[in-house]
Amino acid sequence: MTMNRKSFLTSFAGAIGAAALCDFSLPSLAEAQEKSRVPSKSTRIRDIEMFPYSLPMKEHFKIALGTEIGADNILVRLRTEDGVIGYGEASPYSPVTGETQQSDIAMGKSLEPFIRGKDAFSLARIVAEMESFTPGNGSIKAALETALWDVCGKVTGQPICHLLGAYRDSFETDLTVGIDTPQVMAEKARGVVQQGFKAVKIKVGEAPAPDIERIRAVREAVGPKIKLRIDANQGWSPSDCVHVLRAVAEQQLQLCEQPVVYWDWAGLRFIRESVGTPIMVDESVHIAHDAIVGIRENAMDMINIKLMKCGGILQAVRIAQVADAANIKCMLGCMDETRVGLTAAAHVVASQKNVEFADLDAFLFLATDPVIGGMEVRDGTVYMPQGPGLGLDVDPAFMAKLRAA
Ligand SMILES: [Mg+2]
Structure with missing residues (x-):
């Protein structure tokens, strides 16, 4: 049905009349404020x-x-x-x-x-x-x-992600394999895939020759369909990195993370101009201003945001937004958090469209998981908790053993 301006206004007036008949009146501002007021709780x-x-x-x-x-x-x-x-x-x-x-x-x-x-x-x-x-x-x-x-x-x-503006309620995470011999890393990567993960991140950055062997061994072990990410943690020189990435050009790496020392923007730019593998920065970007430097320097394709580097959810969102304005995708990564810290990071992923990657696997390496509720990982997918706030509790048995500083 098409509607011209006159018929629209007529039907609009009719709707208002119908609303009046049914007593569909809009609440006054005072009433709305009264209803939205937090129920007499002090939030100090x-x-x-x-x-x-x-x-x-x-x-x-x-x-x-x-x-x-x-x-x-x-x-x-x-x-x-x-x-x-x-x-x-x-x-x-x-x-x-x-x-x-x-x-x-x-x-x-x-x-x-x-x-x-x-x-x-x-x-x-x-x-x-x-x-x-x-x-x-x-x-x-x-x-x-x-x-x-x-x-x-x-x-x-x-949930925190609702306060930030929810975008997604589940997402993929990778699982990381630490530096070891190519054979051991290949075996562990195979185990990661068997656990249902679709993305594997491997640590490199020791030296070009063994790193090339590691990448080749892991790719052979996981097959062509698994997303393979590498992270050199600043371990290479720019020319080392170009040498490695050219040597493994057939291995279809999804990204190469922080190949050189964190302050070497010129080195990162040189790498980007020399190879086709997307370059993700991690240690080079702590706060949003660092992201602006990386954008100005044309020295990165992606950013790995971590709450522990940037200082919290607000700054993490700020980095993601700055990156988004430059058409740069982000990852949310972690240090060695339990699912308390990881769930906080997950709320950022859940709220930011351009955070398309996650590396929220640290709890899987720790011998203890002291969290009840919180984010869950099944078959490589992170599922957000539905409860308010972080959506978790700390295990009372764990809490009982702690002493306040
Ligand atoms: Mg990293």
Whole structure:
């Protein structure tokens, strides 16, 4: 049916008349405000607690920056005046962010005055004040900010990704294989595929010749259909990288992550101009301004965003948005978080259209999974929790063993 302006206005008037007959009146602004008001709960933060803990890994994990044997993390627990609890997690990794568990506890104490007594819903202001107090220290800032989001979600009854604007409720993650002999890496990669993962990330960056053998062995083991990503963790020179990527040009790598030292934008640009494999930066981009530098330098195809590097969900979203404005796709990656920190990262993936890749696998390497609920991984797919806030609880048995710093 076509409708001209006159018939539209006639039917519009008719609809208003019908609404009046049925008493479909719009609520007044005052009524709407009354209905939307958070039910008489104080959302001011009363308690801030930080619990350091160490979790061993199931087996040693080697990357170009060193060998990891466990995670030394911090659980943050906030409590509002009305008893709403919010959780967040820091997983400091000094080679990338300059933080340790001890330094994060010390900085966390210094950041407490920006949070205690403040309304959790003034989150953006709290984050800005923490940023003014200190640059960097992304892991402890991310833990504190995550806990604020958890509170806001629980008070409103919404998952964090709904507060950010939901885009997807499930997505693919890869599983990473650490540096080892080509044979061992091929065997482990085959195991990853058998677990249902459609994407495998392998660590390289030791030296060009063995790295070429690793890539070839893993591709042969997983077959042509699996997405194969490599991450050199800054281990190569620009010419090393070009040599390797040309040697494995037939292996159909989906992307090559952080081939050279983080500050070498010219080297990244040289690599991009020399080979066809998409170049993803990780350690080169901590915050949104770094993304702008990479865009100006024409030195990257993709960005691996991590909450522990950037300092929290707001900054992660900012990086994704800056990247999107330059037609650059992003990944959400991780350090050694449990599913507390990983679920926070998953909420960013769930809310940002151009975050098309995820590497949220750290919990699979840890010997303990202290989370009830939270994101779940089945057959390589991450499923978002439906509960409010982060959508998880910390296992009471695990919590009972922790001592606040
Ligand atoms: Mg990386």
